[in-house]
Structure formats: C-alpha cells, structure tokens
Amino acid sequence: MDGQNTTDNDNCDSEDVPKWINKDYLELVLKDYFKDNLIKILDFYTKLATKKGENYASLVIRVVIEYENKNLKYNIGKYIIKSSIEDDPITKKVIKEYQAFEDEMLMYGEALPKIQELMNTQNNLQEISVFPKPIYCDFKNNAIILEDLLQRGYKGADRLKGLDEQHAKLALKKLAIFHACSIILDQQDPGCFKKFDHGIYNRHSDGLNTFFCSSLHKICTTLHNFGDEFINYSKKIRNLIPHWVEKERQCYDPKPNQLNVLAHGDFWSTNIMFKYDEFDQDDESRKPLDAILIDFQFSIWASPAIDLHYFFNTSLAGLPNIDEMENYVKYYYHELLETLKLFEFKEYSKIPNFKEFLQEFWENGFHALQTAFIHKSIAFLEDSSVACPEALFCEGDKMENFEWAMINNKRIQEHWKILLPCFERKGLFDL
Template sequence: MVEQHKENKEEAATDFHPSPVWLNESYLESLLQSKKKDAGLRITQLDIKPATAKGENYASVMTRVKVTYVKSGAKTPEEGYYIVKTTYENDPVISSIFSGYQASTTEMLMYEKVLPKLSDLIDGTQEPEKLFAQTLHVDYEHDAIIFEDLAVSKHVLADRLAGFDLEHTHMALRKLAKMHAAAAALNERQPGVLTKLDHGIFNRHTEGFGPFFQNMMVMGAEFADKCPELGSYYGNKLRALVKRLMEYSTRVYDPQPDEFNTLVHGDFWVNNVMLRYGEKKEPLDMILIDFQFSSWSSPAVDLHYFFNTSLQNKIRFHQQDALIQFYHKVLVDTLKDLKYGGYIPSLRQLVLQLEKGKFITVSVSLACQGIMLNDQTDNADFNALIQDDERGRNFRRVVYSNKRFQEIVKNLLPAFDRIGLLDVTD
C-alpha cells in the first residue's frame, strides 16, 4: 500500500489552501505511466502539501507533490518533484470572476503551446537562457497545470516585502525583454497565434476585478482625507477618478497598430518569479511563473506593473529611466537576433509609448501594491479583495494602515497630480 502524507487539515484550513481532492495516487500513477510510457510503473510513496500560504497568491492554489515510483522491472526507486497549479474550484464567486477572464484557459494554453515555442526561439539566439518552468502536463478536465518543481533546483520566492535591488531588477528586465522579443517574433511567424489572447487584468470583455480596484481607490481617498500631508484635495480627486479608473486602465492594455505590441506576462511582480541564489546570496538565475493574465498588449503593462510593485524605493523613484534603457537594449538585441521584421521602437519611441500608458501606475500603486506589501494575512484571500462587505472593508483598512505603504502613497499622489494622472479628462 502506498504511503501518502498530507498536510494537517486544521492548519490547511487556516494558513493554507487545501490541495485538490482528485490529486491522489491513482491520478498521478496513471499520469506517470503515460508520460514515462510504462504501464507497469508503480508509485510507492506520495507526499502532497501546499506550496504557498494565504497572502502569497490570491489567484490560484499551488500544491507541491513528491512522487517516489518504481519502473517496470526496476529495483531502484526514482523520485519526481512537481507543482500542481489549480483554480479555486470550490468557491463559486471566485470561479465566476476568473472564468470571465479566461484565466485558467489562458495559462493552460501558455504552458502547453506558447511557452515551449518561446523557449525554442530563445534557445536559438546567441545568448540562450531558460525563462520558464518545464511543463509536465496540462489537465483541461481539472483546470490544472503540472510542471517541474523549481525548488528542486534551489529556486525560491524572493522576499516580496523587501523588494528588488538593482541586480535583481536587471535580471528580471532581461528575462522579460527576451520573453517580449520572442513573443513578437513568434506572432510574426505565426500571425494571430498570440493576438487572440486579450483577457488581461484590464480588458474589453469583463470588469470582474473592478470592485477591487475601485474599492481600493476609495480607501485611498479616505486615507488622503485624514493624512495631514495630503488632505481632501487628493481625496476628492481620487473619488472623482473612481468611475473612470477601469476605462483609463483598459486603454493601456488596448494594442495600438502604430506601437510595439507583444505578449505581456500580465502580472509581473516579485512573487511571479523564482530565483536561485549563490553562496553569497547573489541571484544566479530567475524563472518566470504564473501566466493567467498574459495578453497581447503594450510592454507598458509589464514595465509599469513591475516598477510599481517590486522595486526598492530608491530604485523605483530614481532609476526608472536607466532601467527602461536597459530593457530596450535587450529587447532590440533579441529582436534583431531573431530576425524580427516588424516595427522595432527606438528608445525615444518606447519612452513615449510608456508615457502614454502611464495611467496604469495609478491603478497598480493604489491597489495592487498595497496588497503586495501587506503583512497581515488573517483575511488575505480573494473574497476579501473583491467584496464590499465589512470583512472586505476591514481588510482594505489594514492594507492602508501599513506605514510603509502610507509613505509611498504620500509621495506618489502629488507626483501623479503634477503630471495630470489624477485628472478626469473624458
């Protein structure tokens, strides 16, 4: 009989999301038999435990699996280490919202079809490197993806509360630029294969996340009202902006025919990359994960999202121009290496494109960033983000009570106002 270990159920109910009920010995044994082309393969031990705690991932359930198995005719057991990513299958509210975004469908397509092709393109360049985890299986019946467990190769999540220093930031931008370049080249070679992906966090099909962004902006207005450094001037501006927030943000995601468009990651921040470190804690490698909101859009989506969620403040506020230049060089070099024949923006053209899409910094800074800096995880789940009930309001108050977040907001609102980002224009 197979020995199977699972997490303590009481602990899972409070600190972790429980693993899927269908993820068991029978399922995994059948899968491995198929993948290894060995009908006699048998699992001898199975360990299943949560991969992320509440507050670390609001959009999916991650489960870590260690399988010990014996192949036909073999005496020595082998081990496999996998991550199983699934949706919140037991929550109808969350399920309904995410289905509107085609989140699981998008990510399954990415891992099964798109990412392997992007990897092949990058492998053919002069400076190949691994960008993504290897996919083992995409299960459309259970809306699940099984891919290699990067922890085995010593990849770990970075500290989301610390933010990236310059070395981490350059590595992230290099990987992102190569993904963007490969995607543009792939869509040129197979026209339309990527442009059909159009369900990013802001899109023209659904506003399911609207309550989250709008309620967070309302809470930002309440914070501004009470803040001596800000006051009702900023509170009133934010309240007036609430009704236009979704439209202004969606415009950033709309691909423009006269600009450089590509497949963006869509949710590019500290927790959606995994890092491998050296003995001196220096970053040696980085792998991009989590592609539920990938869409054909402007690179402004990824760059502004990343800059306003993931960087240490001294870098975020004083080095963005240099970072954009760094990203642009890698992008252009990779596009040329891939023999891309489409529009390649000059640095100045890219800067202007990013400036045009800058409103997304308001949405990201006042909403996403606060959640990402939150260190109080008691109510840290998606229902608390989206619902306008007392629990949701309490959670948003907790987010805006974070002193670090407050300081950032106090600096950002005047800066946004000086360049017109808080004005209702149409």
C-alpha cells in the same frame, strides 16, 4: 496573483487537497510525461506551496512522488500542481470570467512551448530558462502540473523587502527575452497571440472592479487625512474613479500604433523565482544568479508597459524613484533589442527608438496609478490573516477588512506621498 515561490509549509490537511489528486491520477501523469506505461508510484506527499497573501486565484500544491520506472529504478519527482479554487462559488465564477485557468493552460500548452522552441534555435538562448517546464495540462480538472523549481535551487524573494538592482535586472532581462520572442512569433504568424485578451483589466469581465473602486474610495479618504497638500490629490483621484475602469482597459488594449508583446500580465516579485550560489548562505548579501517567471494566468497581448509599470510599482526595494524607473526601462529596452538581434529581426521600423518607447511607457502611465495604489498595497500587505480570495471578489466584511489592512500601512502611505507629485507632473490625473 499567485505562484510556487515559497519554501515548504506544513503538510496539507486532507481537505485542502482535491480528491482527484491521488495515486492513480499521479501515476497517469507520470506515465504520460515519461512515455513509460510501467511507472509505479510507491508513495507520495503533498504540501501547500503558497502562504496567505501570495495566492488569490488558485490552489497551489507541492507534491513529492516516489516511484519506479520500467527499469525498476527508484526515483523521486517533485512537482507543483495548480488547480482552480472550487470551494467558493463566487470566487470560482469570477476566475472563470477572467479565463484565468483556460489562458494559463493555453500558455503552458501552446504559447510557452512555441517560445521555447524559438529560443532553442539560438545558441545564446538554448540553455536559458524563462519559465518552468510544464509536465501536464489537465483540462478536465482545470489543473496544470509543473516542475517544482525548488529542486533546481530557485527560491522566492521577500515580497515585503522588495528587489534590489541585481534581482530587478535579472527579472527584467528574462522579461525582455520573453517579450522579444513573442514579437518574433507574431511576425512569423501575425495575430497568433491576440486570443490572450483577458488580463486583470479587459473588455470581457469586471469581477475585480468592485474591489478596485471600493479601495480607491478608501484611499481618497485616507489621503484627505494626510493634510492640506494631499486634499487636492484626493479630489483628483475621486474624480477619476467613474472613469478608472475604462482608462485601465485602454492601457490594456493592444494599440496598432505602438509596440505590442505577449505581456506576462501579473509581473511582480511573487511571480519571479531566483537562483543563488549554493555556497553563499548569507541571505542578506547573497547575489542572484538567475531568474524564472511563473504564473501566466493573466497573460495578454498588449503594451510591454503593462508589465513594466506593474513591476516598478510593486516589486522594487527602497523608496520609489521615477528616475530609477526610467533607468530600468532603458535597461529593459536594451535587452529587448539585443534579443531581437539574435533572430536577425527584419522589421525594426515597427520597433520604436528609446525616446519613443519611453513616451509609450508614459502614455500607458495610468497603469502606474493602478499598480501604485492597489497592487503595491496588496504586495506590501503585512496582516496576511485577512488575505483570501473572497476579499477580492465578494463584497462584505472580508473585503472591507482586507482593504483597510492594505491602506493603513505606513510604508505604503510614505510611497504615495512621494509618487503623487511625480504622477501629477506626468499628467496621470488628467481625464
């Protein structure tokens, strides 16, 4: 739901930055990270790191720090500070219900370092970055300080344009490595990731459910106006709405008879950054060299299908194509197995063959409905002026305006017209 993947924006107004982000605080962070008590900050600057439409769950600030170390050497450090939204009590309450910040700090403080440590045992993975380097986890202020990936040449993709095959495969390869490492760690310490159980849909909170169901009713009204052939789809979706939340929770529930991984949970183009050849200045044709995953607020122990359906239905360029999606599933599955082989994984009986894996993918296919209708509409939102956290969490005019801005999008509607018959053939409308 948010990330660090935009270019620099205008300087933050002072009211945009929490009071605790000051010289003394940043000096403490650097001293702790570099283990240097003589670090002295000379100056620092802050800028907003995300635009409207990219950030719904946190405040993301880019900070540039000029400092001297114990050797009096001048340095410039560039970092990202993610903190909880404090100015709206309802938004704050809902985010707390989802444990978004608690889980992300656990990810950066415990889970991701374990994954990195595991990767460091393999020569083929030692030089690979899957996620940004954590600098400091601040439980008092609900904040995480991370390296700023812009300084390493990583940039965000255009969420409205979507990802071509080269971008998509780079992202899926990194996802497969991330998932495979979680399988290995769970094998070594069974149940170590089960505490991550607060995904976007979960058994503990329902703060987003009003927005989801309200949007679905508006989508049904819109489909009804498409013409006779879509009236039936409108009825099918409307019949599903009372069961929608439970069916989504079932997709998110870990299943003992299926493959489970530590899923990213919010895997779409805004939460992936790409590195390009610095000498290739053509934005239209330049080829990506690498990808890094960001934003782990909704990570959850669940089926990898959660991440795959989310990605395919929010982030791919062009018109949706089920055959293309299944080809990408095959690519992801191959990369998953290749990573497991590096660790001489012993429990292959627990890994489904590809036919079984594809079956599991579609058994969790109800998530494709959710992501195609709701998350895709958010991803392709063109009128960013209506985008704000209150639009997701607070009933009223802001939610109403946001929903209609999502739905009254001709591009999205064309995607629905293609996907509805495909989803029906897959049995996704069945109760």
